Amino acid sequence: MKRFPAEQLNTFAEAILTATGSSRREAKIVADHLVQSNLAGHDSHGIGMLPTYVSSIEKGALVPDVELQLILDHGAMMVFDGCRGYGQRLAREAMVVAIERCRENGLVFMGLRNAHHMGRIGSYGEQVIEAGMVSLHFVNVVDHRPLVAPYRGTAARYSTNPICFAMPATTGSAPILLDMATSKVALGKMRVAMNKGEEVAAETLFGGTGQPTTDPSVMFVEPYGAITSLGQHKGYGIAFFCELLAGVLTGGGTIQPENPQMGGIVNHMSTILIDPQRLVDYQWMEQEISALVKYVKGAPAEDSELPVLVAGEPEMMMRSERGCSGIPVDETTCNQLVDTARQVGIERSLVENLLNC
Ligand code: NAD
Numbered sequence: 166m167k168r169f170p171a172e173q174l175n176t177f178a179e180a181i182l183t184a185t186g187s188s189r190r191e192a193k194i195v196a197d198h199l200v201q202s203n204l205a206g207h208d209s210h211g212i213g214m215l216p217t218y219v220s221s222i223e224k225g226a227l228v229p230d231v232e233l234q235l236i237l238d239h240g241a242m243m244v245f246d247g248c249r250g251y252g253q254r255l256a257r258e259a260m261v262v263a264i265e266r267c268r269e270n271g272l273v274f275m276g277l278r279n280a281h282h283m284g285r286i287g288s289y290g291e292q293v294i295e296a297g298m299v300s301l302h303f304v305n306v307v308d309h310r311p312l313v314a315p316y317r318g319t320a321a322r323y324s325t326n327p328i329c330f331a332m333p334a335t336t337g338s339a340p341i342l343l344d345m346a347t348s349k350v351a352l353g354k355m356r357v358a359m360n361k362g363e364e365v366a367a368e369t370l371f372g373g374t375g376q377p378t379t380d381p382s383v384m385f386v387e388p389y390g391a392i393t394s395l396g397q398h399k400g401y402g403i404a405f406f407c408e409l410l411a412g413v414l415t416g417g418g419t420i421q422p423e424n425p426q427m428g429g430i431v432n433h434m435s436t437i438l439i440d441p442q443r444l445v446d447y448q449w450m451e452q453e454i455s456a457l458v459k460y461v462k463g464a465p466a467e468d469s470e471l472p473v474l475v476a477g478e479p480e481m482m483m484r485s486e487r488g489c490s491g492i493p494v495d496e497t498t499c500n501q502l503v504d505t506a507r508q509v510g511i512e513r514s515l516v517e518n519l520l521n522c
Contacts, residue, residue, distance in 0.1 A: 171491075182195055200492070206479065221428075233245050233250070250281060252283030252284060278434075279433065281431060287329055290342050299440075302330075306324035306326060309429065319391065321390075323405070325346040327351075327407075337454075343476035349392055373388030
């Protein structure tokens with residue numbers, strides 16, 4: 166695996182994005198989101214997504230440089246339409262408005278529907294953390310074939326529907342950021358495993374005819390397989406509620422098959438924002454969280470090499486490691502990126518220079 170400095174991947178991603186219709190501003194925001202996902206260790210949502218985005222643009226399922234539309238505004242409740250634009254940019258912009266409204270109202274419901282892939286949902290939690298607020302995000306995924314089997318089922322009926330909960334840092338502890346797919350694994354992780362030629366753990370996948378398998382390629386070739394639910398009936402229940410909260414309350418729609426599909430990746434997201442200072446004394450809150458984190462992390466570890474962590478810590482550790490040693494990109498992903506760059510007309514010497522491939 167080759168390793169690249171974050172800035173090099175940023176420049177490369179920006180070049181692909183501007184060559185396919187994004188303004189420099191949009192390209193910068195999307196490229197930064199992708200590379201930050203790689204830095205956090207979530208390669209499934211990093212620059213390896215670019216070939217998929219280019220193919221979504223070709224299908225008309227992703228439209229670069231569209232404006233965010235505010236379609237419903239009741240003060241503390243608002244809904245935006247992303248008009249199939251880059252979710253990474255539009256969700257970021259919608260969050261800026263929602264955070265401002267939360268300063269005024271203390272509590273906000275913000276729906277964003279019809280944005281193309283919003284990427285790593287944790288990045289919106291990070292915006293909230295920076296503002297000293299608390300947030301809950303529920304996301305569904307439509308426009309695409311289903312990927313995840315319901316509990317007791319062996320065929321896919323919904324997608325990897327991520328949730329994210331964010332709580333600000335205190336003087337004694339780091340921010341707490343739980344950001345995860347509600348399936349056993351994210352689809353992008355299956356792409357990464359397939360590209361590396363790796364098998365996945367047992368009880369993660371069903372093949373196209375409903376038989377259990379460890380081969381990640383079943384998610385990418387017909388007849389398509391399915392990822393299993395996280396935590397059996399419990400994860401299935403949470404994923405189902407992502408359909409209800411994100412799909413229904415934003416007005417965007419669920420994955421039920423009567424809704425048309427263009428084969429892109431469209432996310433709808435319901436966000437609840439809370440200004441904690443309206444509820445409790447901030448200093449007390451900070452002390453309480455620090456004490457809780459210390460107590461929980463003090464639990465004896467089952468394996469002394471693997472201490473108890475709190476959500477958000479693995480990404481912080483990965484960021485500092487990859488910030489120093491570079492971001493690893495496997496050969497298949499690297500080749501796919503080079504092919505995509507050539508396909509969109511980026512000069513060969515520039516591609517070679519950017520990725521050293
Ligand atoms: P994951 O399985 O790596 O879980 C990540 C979460 O678990 C993080 O909050 C992390 O801090 C926490 N965590 C990991 N190890 C921990 C430990 N030992 N102790 C405590 N907490 C720990 O992630 P995932 O489910 O594969 O999701 C990856 C990314 O994919 C997320 O950023 C998610 O938003 C994104 N995603 C996006 C979409 C979309 O449609 N936009 C769909 C699915 C997933």
